[in-house]
Amino acid sequence: MVLTGAEIVIRCLQEEKVEYVFGYPGGAVLYIYDALFQQEAVRHVLVRHEQAAVHAADGYARSTEKVGVALVTSGPGATNAVTGIATAFCDSIPMVIISGQVPTAAIGQDAFQEVDTVGITRPCVKHNFLVKDVRDIAATIKKAFYLAKTGRPGPVLVDIPKDVSMHKCEFEYPKEISMRSYNPVVKGHSGQIKKAVQLLLEAKRPMIYTGGGVVLANAAEQLTKLTRLLGFPITNTLMGLGGYPASDRQYLGMPGMHGTYEANMSMHYSDVLLAVGARFDDRVIGLPSHFAEEPRKIIHIDIDPSSISKRVKVDVPIVGDVKEVLEEMIRQLESGEARPNPEAVAAWWKQVEEWRGRNCMAYKNSDEIIKPQFVVQKLWEVTGGEAIVTSDVGQHQMWAAQYYRFDKPRRWLNSGGLGTMGVGMPYAMGAKLANPDMPVACITGEASIQMNIQELSTCKQFRLPIKICNLNNRYLGMVRQWQQLFHGQRYSESYMDSLPDFAKLAEAYGHVGIRVDKPCDVEGAIREAFTTHKNDLVFLDFQIDQTENVYPMVQGGKGLTEMILSAEDL
Secondary structure (H helix, E strand, C coil): CEEEHHHHHHHHHHHCCCCEEEECCCHHHHHHHHHHHCCCCCEEEECCCHHHHHHHHHHHHHCCCCCEEEEECCCHHHHHHHHHHHHHHHCCCCEEEEEEECCHHHCCCCCCCCCCHHHHHHHHCCEEEECCCHHHHHHHHHHHHHHHHCCCCCEEEEEEEHHHHHCEEECCCCCCCCCCCCCCCCCCCHHHHHHHHHHHHHCCCEEEEECHHHHHCCCHHHHHHHHHHHCCCEEECHHHCCCCCCCCCCECCCCCCCCCHHHHHHHHHCCEEEEECCCCCHHHHECHHHHCCCCCEEEEEECCHHHCCCCCCCCEEEECCHHHHHHHHHHHHHHCCCCCCHHHHHHHHHHHHHHHCCCCCCCCCCCCCECHHHHHHHHHHHHCCCCEEEECCCHHHHHHHHHCCCCCCCCEECCCCCCCCCCHHHHHHHHHHHCCCCCEEEEECCCCHHHCCCHHHHHHHCCCCCEEEEEECCECHHHHHHHHHHCCCCCCCCECCCCCCHHHHHHHCCCEEEEECCHHHHHHHHHHHHCCCCCCCEEEEEEECCCCCCCCEECCCCECCCEECCHHHC
């Protein structure tokens, strides 16, 4: 079958069973868009900015077990996509980005809308390709999907010059792909797993610390079984929320900079720490030298060997797929008679419960002014904890993570590694397309939402009934908090003056806008959004307390035990 390069691209996407491509057309990809137009299997979602295309494909991937796909043109199309690519790279999200390029003869000639896309994206992709021969397109796209979803997932970029998309050749999609230099380890070393199990059985102050790797590996079921089998306390990082049920007694909340007192103290004073699909991020363990002060044995399970002992030296490294390794640990525990020391574990739990008794998540509610924590709690109540929740980045992101209790994986979508403002609504778009029967809510702030607010137009075109909860404090909230606490209350450029009327702006795009000023109206507005306006996009603009800060918190450069639990600790 002889096809053009553009037709081959689309046939490859069909072979990979791609449902949606998120993109924006331009000169270098017009042949690909023409091929898209002439078929119906792969649907295209037209965004209003290329950054949103990649974020939406990212949100689609995060909420499913599938690879997200974005399509952008050359030059500014590709550079606009870089933030989205870097966001996915930092959080290990499987994606394929297809970018157009100027004709091969013009590469390096400063042609119109030419940039070195391969060079620009090299630091923030798992791999990238420049296809110079139409005969290489099929094999390259097969490799791209294989690389994106195996091992430690990540974004892969395929750059296709315009003339290559015009040329013709016979099409045959490879059934399998083999790359000599790329063979990710899946099965963990049985000897190391045995050593890890023995350490866990001997532990007197055990702690399980899990991250986004559990969610990406679809290992929540195995993690839950192992944790309950051992009876140990457990914490999920910001990226790992939902990997273990937040409603379970063994769950201590999120660790780190804005984690709970009990999670941080248990992490710090444990004698055996089992790290699963986590990377000892600076926002999780605080100052590494402080974290190393307490002697402990560390077991670290990760698919990526470069993540092990990168920031914290570990004692038992296990390289392999998290799901496979946890299943083997469970088998070894169930096949043997040994169990953790019940007296030691009971004594440890007594200490953990004392820490939990500090009730560090308590806040002073108000009948006069809306507290952001109250909004998130009401959202959780109204949705029964069953919504897919996306967030942007800032104070609202932390309040969402702290007060919406996630019991299942792939229900919490946020930019953890790069901290990208503007991801919330595109994530919600991708998640809603992937999960049309599930409620999808975006928790955002008045600064973040304006980063990609043009996507209200996309939501109108594709009838995406997401619910946007804007925690509007008329500030760059997290910036203001740090300026208040650590910069002598010098609020340099953190006040968001001249804000739009968000409710009316949403209405101008053809959606439902609701402004909420009083605490007594919060629950009613949320219920109205999810019932009366179930099939509409609803923009809920909550006028929240401008002075509210996120607590608990660990100041940068401090250790986990040096927490500020409330304003009274300052």
